[in-house]
Every structure is written in structure tokens, then in C-alpha cells.
Amino acid sequence: MPNPVVSQDVRDILRLRSPAAWLLVGMFFATCLSMGLWNDEGVDHIWVIVLAAVLFAVAALGVMYLPGDPLPTWAGALLAAASPVMALLVVSQLPTPPFNAQQHWFFAATVAYLTFMCVRGAVVWAWIGLACRFAVYIGWCVVTGQGALTGLTQSAVDIAPLLMATFFAYTVRPTARSIFQLREQANLSAASEAASAAVLEERDAQLDRLDVIARPLLEVIASGRPLSRAEQDDCRLLEARLRDRLRAGLLIDDGVADAAREARRRGVTVVLLDDGGLDDSTPSVRESARGAARSALTLARSGKVSARVLPPGRPMVATILVNDGDSEYHVEVDRAGVVHSDQFVSVGNFDPTTLGLEDSDTTMPGKGIH
Helix, strand or coil: CCCCCCCCCHHHHHCCCCHHHHHHHHHHHHHHHHHHHHCCCCCCCHHHHHHHHHHHHHHHHHHHHCCCCCCCHHHHHHHHHHHHHHHHHHHCCCCCCCCCHHHHHHHHHHHHHHHHHHHCCCHHHHHHHHHHHHHHHHHHHHHCCCCHHHHHHHHHHHHHHHHHHHHHHHHHHHHHHHHHHHHHHHHHHHHHHHHHHHHHHHHHHHHHHHHHHHHHHHHHHHHCCCCCHHHHHHHHHHHHHHHHHHHCHHHCCHHHHHHHHHHHHCCCEEEEEECCCCCCCCHHHHHHHHHHHHHHHHHCCCCEEEEEECCCCCCEEEEEEEEECCEEEEEEEECCCEEEECCCEEECCCCHHHHCCCCCCCCCCCCCCC
């Protein structure tokens, strides 16, 4: 039995790909963009500010949708690089000194997606991204005469969120792995219970069927009286029917079983086999194969009928060979349920009348049980 497929991505626990996450990212992007557009005092090229906001949106979506848990190295490097690039775009347009603190909106934007990089397992890359953003901003402060201390003090506040995200990554991610393992064990247990229930249900159905078809003869045998010739024939027919249930698999149903019993009663040798070709087929294809077998068994008056489900992977799923005295014909059922024979092609259930064979009296005396 194949193991159930269980997702082991922390995004599924945190619902990072849910509509609520989309809404949160959209609102945060709109807030950052509005802060950049509204506080445009001293900004020479507002489109650069817009480009920085778009870069943030791309990075945030990357954290949500880039594959892998933890994030692969290439993804962590790209997301980390977005942080200093965003800072460089914004500071290139800021006046000296900045008009107000809201012109530093990119601080919150970068630290927001860097914290979720930690959650996704790219802790080192998140800290590299923050360090590079620090370097860009402090370097800008030094170049513009504001001093390195100014740049450091204004940036240092973002260390706290990333520290909390790092703590989260090293405590919650192991817990998430435990959750995944428990979920996988629960799914395996449920699958095992379902398989056991199916086996028990099939066993009960087989016992009920056996009770119906075998109990009368078993009661006669248990009584100790000698069996008549008719009862002996019934025993041989019952043995053949039980053998068919074991060997014919999906080819046999009550209709095929009844047709095989009557054919054997008329003296026809019947061989029914299932080698697995119907296992993955649709119900209509299975019914086509069973219909072809039923019709061939019903028409046969002597000789031999061999119906076989072929192994998987063949162009045909079932083949039936009928040697009925002086006549012999071959019937096949393909994967689409189309029934072919030496004399006709029909779509759907097998129609024996197209063979040109007349259905004679089914009460012909028996010629032995096979």
C-alpha cells in the first residue's frame, strides 16, 4: 500500500499562501507605497520610489511562493539581495537630512519580509540581507555628512524583529516537523484502518455469498445420505464456481458466474482467468469485458470457452477464445471498452447477435462438468 503524500512545508501551517496572506501583503504594499508617494518632499524621481515598493512586493511574494522548505540557497540569496537594492533606490532620492521618519518606510518593508525568510529556514540569508541594508544606509549617512552613528541608531531598531524571527525559526520549525510527522502517522493509520475495513467488508461479502451458494449442498453432505447424480454434478459445478471466484478476479460477476455454470452444465469446458489488466480500468470497460464473456458463455453449446484478462500494459485488456464444435471465433476488448471479434467490431457491451450465431435451447443435456 503506497504511503499517503503529506505536505511538509511550514507555509501550510502558517497559511502563507492563503487569501488572508495575499490580503495582508497587499495592504502592507499599499501602505508602504502611499508613505513613499505622500512624503515626496525633496524626492527628485518619484518613479524610483515606486520601483523600490514594487521590489518589496516581489520579495514578499517570493517568500510566500518560492519552492522548498527550507528555502534553497539561490532563493535566499536573491531575497537577501533585494533588501540593500531597495534601500539604495530609496536613499538615492532622499533629501539630506530626510524630511521626516516616514521617508524611511523601506526599513519596515525590508524587515517584514526578512523575518518571514527566517520562518522559512533562511536565517543566515535574512541576517545577510539586513546587514547589507545597514551598510547601504550607514554608508549613505556617512557620504551625506550625517555620520555613521546616525545611520546605526536609526537602523538598529530593526534588529529586534529579526532576533524574534530567528528565535521562532529555531523553536517553532522543529515543532512544525513534529506536526508533519504526527500528521503522516495519522494518515498512515487512517489508510491502514480503511484497508483493513475494506478487507473485512469483502470477506463478509464473500462469506455471505458462500453461505447462499454452498450451504444447501453442505447441509446435504452433512446429513450423511448418499448424493444423487444431480447433486454430485451440482457439487462439481459449485467447485468450479468457487475456483472462478478465486482465479477470475474482476472478470467475474454474478452474471458471468451464472453463465459459466450453465455452460458447464451443457458440457462446455470453461476457463476464466484474470491477470490484472482490468485493475486500473473504468467500470464501463470492465462491463464490456464481462458482457463479452457472458455472451460467449451463453452461446456456447459444446467445446471450450477461454476468457482471460490480460496483464497490464497490453493494447487489449481481455481476450475470449471460443471453440464451439465446428465453429471457432476470437473476441477481444481494448482499453477503451471497444469489443472486437473475427467477424465484427462493436462499441460498448458485447452483442452476440452480430456474430450470426443462433442461440439454441439452453436446456440441452449435460455432457460432463469441466
